[in-house]
Structure formats: C-alpha cells, structure tokens
Amino acid sequence: MPVLHVSNIGKQFVMHLRGGIRIPAISNLSFSVERGECVVLNGPSGAGKSSVLKMVYGTYETENGGILVRHGDRIIDIASADPLVMKQVRRTTVGYVSQFLRVVPRISARDLVAEPLLAEGEHHDVAISRAEALLDRLNVPESLWALPPATFSGGEQQRVNIARGFITQHPLLLLDEPSASLDARNRQIVIELINKKKAAGVTMLCIFHDAEMREAVADRFIEVSPLLSGQNGSEPSSDASKTPMPPSSRAQSTQKRRGYLSGIRT
Amino acid sequence: MSDVVKPVLQVNGLTKVFDRRLACQDISFTLHRGEVLGIVGESGSGKSTLLKCLAGLMPPDAGNITLSLPDREECDLWRLEEAERERLLPTILAIIHQNARDGLRLDVSAGGNISEPLMTNGHRHYGTLRSVAMEWLKNVEIDPARVDDLPQTFSGGMQQRLQIARGLVTHPQLVLMDEPTGGLDVSVQAKLLDLLRRLVREFNLAVVIVTHDLGVARLLSDRLMVMQSGRVIETGLSDRVLEDPRQPYTQLLVSSVLQV
Amino acid sequence: MLDDLALNGEAEEYSYGFLDEQTKRMIRRAILKAVSIPGYQVPFGDREIPLPPGWGTGGIQVTASIIGKTDCLKVIDQGADDTTNAVSIRRFFARVARVNTTESTGEATIVQSRHRIPERPLQDDQILVMQVPQPEPLRRLVTSEVETRKLHAFARYGLMQVRLYEDIARYGNIVMSHDYPVRVHDRYLASPSPVPKFDNPKLHRSRALTIFGAGRERRIYAIPPFTDVRSIDFDDHPFERQKWQSCCARCGAEDSYLDEMLLDDAGNTQFVCSDTSYCNDRLSEGASR
Numbered sequence: 001m002p003v004l005h006v007s008n009i010g011k012q013f014v015m016h017l018r019g020g021i022r023i024p025a026i027s028n029l030s031f032s033v034e035r036g037e038c039v040v041l042n043g044p045s046g047a048g049k050s051s052v053l054k055m056v057y058g059t060y061e062t063e064n065g066g067i068l069v070r071h072g073d074r075i076i077d078i079a080s081a082d083p084l085v086m087k088q089v090r091r092t093t094v095g096y097v098s099q100f101l102r103v104v105p106r107i108s109a110r111d112l113v114a115e116p117l118l119a120e121g122e123h124h125d126v127a128i129s130r131a132e133a134l135l136d137r138l139n140v141p142e143s144l145w146a147l148p149p150a151t152f153s154g155g156e157q158q159r160v161n162i163a164r165g166f167i168t169q170h171p172l173l174l175l176d177e178p179s180a181s182l183d184a185r186n187r188q189i190v191i192e193l194i195n196k197k198k199a200a201g202v203t204m205l206c207i208f209h210d211a212e213m214r215e216a217v218a219d220r221f222i223e224v225s226p227l228l229s230g231q232n233g234s235e236p237s238s239d240a241s242k243t244p245m246p247p248s249s250r251a252q253s254t255q256k257r258r259g260y261l262s263g264i265r266t
Numbered sequence: 267m268s269d270v271v272k273p274v275l276q277v278n279g280l281t282k283v284f285d286r287r288l289a290c291q292d293i294s295f296t297l298h299r300g301e302v303l304g305i306v307g308e309s310g311s312g313k314s315t316l317l318k319c320l321a322g323l324m325p326p327d328a329g330n331i332t333l334s335l336p337d338r339e340e341c342d343l344w345r346l347e348e349a350e351r352e353r354l355l356p357t358i359l360a361i362i363h364q365n366a367r368d369g370l371r372l373d374v375s376a377g378g379n380i381s382e383p384l385m386t387n388g389h390r391h392y393g394t395l396r397s398v399a400m401e402w403l404k405n406v407e408i409d410p411a412r413v414d415d416l417p418q419t420f421s422g423g424m425q426q427r428l429q430i431a432r433g434l435v436t437h438p439q440l441v442l443m444d445e446p447t448g449g450l451d452v453s454v455q456a457k458l459l460d461l462l463r464r465l466v467r468e469f470n471l472a473v474v475i476v477t478h479d480l481g482v483a484r485l486l487s488d489r490l491m492v493m494q495s496g497r498v499i500e501t502g503l504s505d506r507v508l509e510d511p512r513q514p515y516t517q518l519l520v521s522s523v524l525q526v
Numbered sequence: 527m528l529d530d531l532a533l534n535g536e537a538e539e540y541s542y543g544f545l546d547e548q549t550k551r552m553i554r555r556a557i558l559k560a561v562s563i564p565g566y567q568v569p570f571g572d573r574e575i576p577l578p579p580g581w582g583t584g585g586i587q588v589t590a591s592i593i594g595k596t597d598c599l600k601v602i603d604q605g606a607d608d609t610t611n612a613v614s615i616r617r618f619f620a621r622v623a624r625v626n627t628t629e630s631t632g633e634a635t636i637v638q639s640r641h642r643i644p645e646r647p648l649q650d651d652q653i654l655v656m657q658v659p660q661p662e663p664l665r666r667l668v669t670s671e672v673e674t675r676k677l678h679a680f681a682r683y684g685l686m687q688v689r690l691y692e693d694i695a696r697y698g699n700i701v702m703s704h705d706y707p708v709r710v711h712d713r714y715l716a717s718p719s720p721v722p723k724f725d726n727p728k729l730h731r732s733r734a735l736t737i738f739g740a741g742r743e744r745r746i747y748a749i750p751p752f753t754d755v756r757s758i759d760f761d762d763h764p765f766e767r768q769k770w771q772s773c774c775a776r777c778g779a780e781d782s783y784l785d786e787m788l789l790d791d792a793g794n795t796q797f798v799c800s801d802t803s804y805c806n807d808r809l810s811e812g813a814s815r
Binding site: 356375413 | 676682685691692694695696759762763
Binding site: 013016054058059061083086087107119 | 298301455456457459460463467485488489501502503505506509510512513514517518521
C-alpha cells in the first residue's frame with residue numbers, strides 16, 4: 001500500500017452568496033504516492049492544485065472518492081474521517097506547509113516552530129533546541145527568534161513557516177509553494193531540507209511554481225488540469241463539471257475562494 | 267488509540283424551549299480530553315442557552331448530557347439529584363464568563379478568589395491555599411506579590427486571567443468559556459489567547475468555547491460547531507468549517523469577517 | 527401598661543405567658559423541628575410583643591412558649607442581670623407567667639440571654655434561650671435568601687472560609703471576635719448570636735438545650751444537648767478564644783470573659799467579669815471560705 005492513495009476524488013464549491021452557483025474544483029482525480037517519493041502537482045494557476053492539498057489535509061471536504069493514508073498501523077480514509085481521528089492524523093502523520101505563516105499573536109518564532117513537537121508530547125528543552133537548530137539552518141537571524149513573527153519580512157515569515165512544517169517526523173508532508181518568496185540561497189537550503197526528508201523516507205506532495213525548484217526535487221509530476229464549469233446553480237453537480245466555463249470567470253472564482261482564506265487569518 | 271477512549275462529555279438530542287420558541291433544537295456532540303470545541307453563531311442562535319444547560323444552570327427540556335469522569339460511573343448531569351449535581355459540578359467544571367466581574371468576588375482579594383473553589387471542596391490549610399493561589403497567579407502571568415490586592419485594582423485583562431485561575435485551580439475536567447476574550451483590547455486579547463492555548467495543552471483540558479470572533483475560534487478550537495436558530499447547522503474541523511463552509515449561513519458568517 | 531391587659535380567669539389561662547395557645551403551639555412546633563435538625567433555621571410566625579423588634583422579641587416568644595409555672599427564669603443582657611432590658615423582661619414574665627425569677631445561673635431552669643453565655647456550665651435540666659438579631663451567618667456575604675438557603679442545602683460553605691482567609695491575609699490572624707460562625711453536628715453553619723467567640727466552646731457538647739430566637743427575621747434554630755459544635759477555622763490557624771493579660775479585679779477569676787471598665791476621667795481602667803452572677807458567686811464563695 002502506498003503512503004497516500006487518492007482515488008477518484010471530486011469536489012465542487014457551492015457559492016450560496018452568489019445565488020448558489022456551483023464551481024467544480026476537482027473531478028475524478030486519482031494518484032498514489034510511495035514512501036520517500038516527492039511528487040509535484042503540475043498545472044496552470046487555478047487548476048485546483050491547492051484544493052487537492054487541502055483535501056488531503058482535510059481542510060476541504062472531499063465529496064466523492066477516497067483519500068487513504070497510512071496512519072501508524074492503520075489505513076485512514078481522510079475523505080470520511082471523523083474530526084477527532086483527523087486531529088491525530090495531523091498531529092503525527094500528515095504535515096502541511098502553506099505559503100503563508102499563520103501568525104499566532106505574541107508567540108515567539110522559536111516557540112511557534114517548536115509547537116508541533118510539543119503537541120506530540122516532546123520534552124520542552126528538546127523541542128526548543130531542535131527549533132533553534134532549524135531556524136539557524138534556514139538563516140533566520142538569532143536576534144529574531146524571541147520575537148513574534150508578525151513583523152517579519154515575507155521571506156523571514158516563510159522560513160519560520162518551513163521550519164515549523166519540517167521540524168516533526170511526519171511521514172507525509174504537503175507543501176504548497178513554501179519557497180515562493182525566498183532568494184536563491186535560501187531556496188537552495190529548502191531543496192537540501194526536502195532532499196534530506198526524502199532520504200529519511202518522508203513522502204511529499206508539493207506545489208512549486210518555480211521551475212528550478214520543481215526540477216531539483218520532483219521525482220514525478222501529476223498533471224492537474226482546470227475544470228470547466230457551467231453557471232447554472234440548479235444543475236446537478238455531475239453535469240456541471242462537464243459544462244465549459246470561460247477562463248475569466250474561473251479566475252474570478254479562485255479569487256473569491258481566497259477571500260475566505262484571508263478573512264480568517266487575522 | 268485515544269479515539270476509543272470515552273469522551274468526557276456526550277450531548278445527545280439536547281432541546282430547550284422558551285415560550286414555545288426552540289432555543290436549542292436536537293443538539294448532539296461529543297468532547298474528549300485535550301479537545302477544544304468552538305461554538306459560533308449570531309446572538310440568539312442558542313449558544314448561551316446550550317452553555318447554561320451544560321453548566322448545570324438551566325435544565326434542558328429533552329436530551330441527555332452525559333459525563334464520563336475518572337473514578338466514577340458515567341452519569342447524566344440532569345438526572346442526578348440536585349444535591350449530587352451541585353456537589354459534583356464545582357469539582358469537575360469551570361465556567362469562564364465574558365465579564366470577569368460575573369466570575370469573581372470583587373470585594374475579596376485575588377488570593378481569596380482563587381482559594382474559594384478549593385475551600386468549597388473542603389481544603390482547610392491556609393498556608394497551602396495561599397501557596398497554590400500564588401502559583402496560579404504566576405500561571406496566569408500576574409505578579410504573585412499582588413495576591414492580597416482586590417480585583418477592582420486590576421486591569422480588565424488581569425481580571426479575566428484571575429477568573430481563569432479561579433476556574434482552573436480545582437483542575438476541572440471540563441471548562442466552559444463564554445466569549446472569554448470579548449470586551450478586551452487586541453493586545454490584551456492576544457496575551458489571553460496565548461495563555462489559554464498553553465493551559466489547554468498543559469492540563470489536557472476539555473473546553474467548550476462560545477465566541478462570535480472567528481479568529482479566536484480558529485486559533486483556539488480544534489472543531490467548530492455553527493449554530494443558527496437553535497440548531498447546529500454545520501460542524502467539523504475548524505479550518506474545514508472556515509475555509510470550506512458548506513451552509514449558506516456559514517458562508518455568510520465567514521465572508522462577513524473584517525479583513526485587516 | 528401590663529395592668530391594662532385584662533389577664534384574669536379563663537382568658538388568663540388561655541394566654542398564659544402572654545402568647546395565646548395557638549401561637550405557642552406554632553412556635554413549639556418550630557422548636558421541635560429546630561431541635562430535630564440541629565443548626566437549621568426554622569421559619570415561624572412572629573407575633574407582636576410589647577417590646578421593640580430587635581430588643582429580644584424572638585427570645586421572648588421562645589421563652590413564652592416553653593415556660594411553665596414551676597420554672598425559674600434568669601434574664602441576662604451582656605452578662606449582667608441588672609440592665610434595663612434584662613430587668614424589664616424578667617418583670618414581664620414574672621407578671622404574665624407568674625414564675626419565680628433569679629439572678630443566679632445555678633438556680634434557673636430557663637436562661638434567656640443576649641450577647642453572652644453564662645460562665646457556669648449549664649446542666650441537663652436547664653434551657654438557654656438566645657436572642658438573635660441576625661440568624662443567617664452568611665447574610666453579610668450573600669444578601670439573597672434564596673442563595674443562602676441553597677448554600678445551606680448543599681453545605682457549600684467555602685464562602686465563609688473565604689472571610690477567614692481574608693482576615694488572615696490582611697491582619698495575620700482571624701479578627702472576627704463576635705458572632706463567630708459554627709458548624710453544628712458537622713452539618714449546618716449557624717450563628718451563635720453575637721456572643722464573643724470566647725463563648726463558642728461552651729456550646730460544644732453542652733448539657734443544656736440551646737434555642738435561638740430571631741423575632742425580626744422570624745427564625746428559630748437550636749443546638750440540642752451533647753451536640754458537636756465546632757468553630758470554623760483553618761488547620762494551620764486553629765480557632766482561638768480571647769485571652770487577657772489580667773484577671774478580674776473583683777473576684778480574681780482568670781477563666782472568665784472580662785469587660786474593661788473606665789474608672790476615672792484620667793482614663794484609668796480595670797477588668798472585671800462580664801458575667802455578674804459568676805463574679806458574685808465567686809465573691810460570696812470566697813467570703814464564706
């Protein structure tokens with residue numbers, strides 16, 4: 001059994017505030033990822049790559065299909081998992097690194113990075129020293145470690161975020177453009193970290209827009225092509241996913257989705 | 267695996283009627299130790315009524331509230347004798363009110379406020395009570411030297427933290443919070459959120475938190491329950507509910523958040 | 527004024543001891559209930575008494591309901607038999623119940639008292655009736671009667687303990703000196719009435735029945751003979767009686783509650799027994815010895 005097995009997943013968003021229109025995001029996607037493999041999702045902007053990662057992480061509900069992951073000695077279907085199980089899966093099995101750091105008010109960068117280890121029950125001193133080592137590796141200046149990252153630059157925040165995502169031993173990592181605003185030197189370090197994870201047998205499912213990055217880490221690519229959608233909200237979902245939709249309105253709906261995300265971040 | 271462990275709290279079909287209006291309608295959920303459940307919804311959606319039923323302050327008209335506690339048999343909160351319920355609740359449950367003044371005795375010193383729940387549970391050693399009080403002041407980041415000061419001399423944020431110390435000093439299994447960060451300014455709120463996160467982890471608390479602040483809900487809670495007109499209309503992992511809201515009302519709620 | 531009341535013949539028997547039989551039955555029922563549930567405050571219907579409320583109307587009604595022709599009554603006020611209130615009440619009962627009165631604690635079968643419990647230990651055949659202004663020990667902390675009843679029902683007395691805690695935190699020791707609350711039979715928290723805390727231990731396993739009457743608040747409660755009565759305290763700050771450096775200037779007693787008396791305009795004072803009967807007894811015993 002592969003570490004991650006995605007079969008025939010499908011999802012659409014129903015925008016109740018816009019007259020109940022249905023926006024298909026993913027349809028009939030299947031793939032598997034083996035242990036120690038780094039697979040990059042490929043496709044144009046708005047094709048639903050991020051949605052796939054969020055479905056695997058349980059942030060987006062999966063309407064059809066199954067997402068099987070190996071959690072300890074069990075196989076869990078994330079598409080139908082109970083929130084309580086999902087919480088444990090996230091704690092020890094599936095990690096997620098987005099492009100944005102979710103800043104927790106008043107918590108220092110050091111504590112923020114150490115937090116996933118503490119949640120696993122790691123000893124406080126061990127967690128802190130591991131966090132510091134990782135921050136150091138990612139060239140986050142030591143003078144910043146004790147400060148809350150809210151005022152850091154975009155690149156610094158992103159590196160804190162990477163450290164937070166990479167500190168644990170989760171066997172499956174989901175990376176959503178974690179290196180988007182990094183300079184060449186730090187990108188190189190991220191590549192090294194990813195390769196190190198790979199060597200340790202960690203499975204990764206990633207999105208990278210940067211071609212150099214993609215080539216450096218990817219073992220395999222999975223194509224995610226944009227779905228075309230109709231505008232009629234009352235149509236059943238299976239039909240809607242097959243109806244064409246102009247690219248402009250597709251982009252618009254993507255923007256609308258982001259609206260939800262950014263709203264909660266503050 | 268902890269998912270086979272009995273939940274601390276099981277609510278089943280809870281219903282409460284006011285003047286033939288359903289304040290809570292057929293509400294069911296479970297809560298485990300170490301878990302934080304957020305309840306969001308507009309005023310009048312039944313959040314506070316639900317919290318009052320859970321707190322033993324108001325009997326539901328139908329449904330069960332089942333508590334599974336270590337060292338005792340599973341029991342239904344509202345099928346216990348009143349005396350038994352009143353004896354049990356202070357030892358297992360803490361309520362953190364939105365207004366710290368509702369949860370504190372303002373004419374009693376900080377130390378007295380923290381010690382009272384212990385004394386109610388039968389503790390009779392002044393020296394121990396006092397050192398526990400000072401330890402808890404430290405825990406909630408108040409200078410222990412202020413142990414003899416009246417809460418009236420404390421700032422709003424400090425009063426709220428004092429209330430939390432008073433609530434948690436008995437190591438309750440279950441903590442109910444009603445808008446714990448409401449009415450505090452943003453920097454004070456941040457400090458409180460940080461503190462609550464730490465305490466939840468440190469004491470493996472089971473928490474139900476009612477709030478209308480989605481940011482607070484996301485930061486503190488593992489799961490969210492969205493209420494509208496007395497019903498639970500959507501429930502799931504916090505990030506799932508907030509990033510992929512399914513119900514029209516939830517979408518409205520999420521899209522109504524002010525963006526900084 | 528008493529002469530104005532037509533107390534003769536049948537009417538006199540009907541209202542023996544001032545109260546009519548129906549009222550006495552009602553109060554006796556309340557007393558029986560109070561004795562059955564030690565420390566529990568039993569409501570009763572307060573009747574008009576020729577005395578202002580707050581001057582001992584509760585005590586008078588209790589006494590009037592239990593007194594019989596063979597009784598011998600002693601009335602004390604702040605330990606003294608000769609204060610105005612004590613004298614009036616004694617004369618009142620001598621008139622309406624035609625009983626003997628005494629100033630000696632040992633001779634009395636009923637002792638009605640305000641603010642003191644006699645120094646001489648009471649015996650099996652004696653009843654102590656205390657006048658109580660505020661029967662609810664929690665009243666100063668909780669104003670709602672509904673709330674205090676609930677606290678009693680669930681024996682949730684942490685709040686009272688908080689008051690002691692505050693005393694120690696603020697002054698280093700428990701400064702409450704009068705009306706110091708007690709747990710009766712390990713159950714109800716009760717007010718011993720405004721006696722000095724010096725008197726509290728006398729209630730513990732007392733041989734005599736003690737009945738507390740609060741007229742204005744319409745409550746009767748009781749401590750039956752041989753009942754455990756413990757003053758609340760902390761393990762590391764145990765209950766303590768008041769102590770004096772000197773002894774009584776008249777009788778030399780070292781074991782009694784002392785009042786400080788002002789002697790002259792220069793501010794010189796001396797301490798004497800508050801319980802005049804006890805002091806006099808000691809003096810006459812000393813003289814006879």
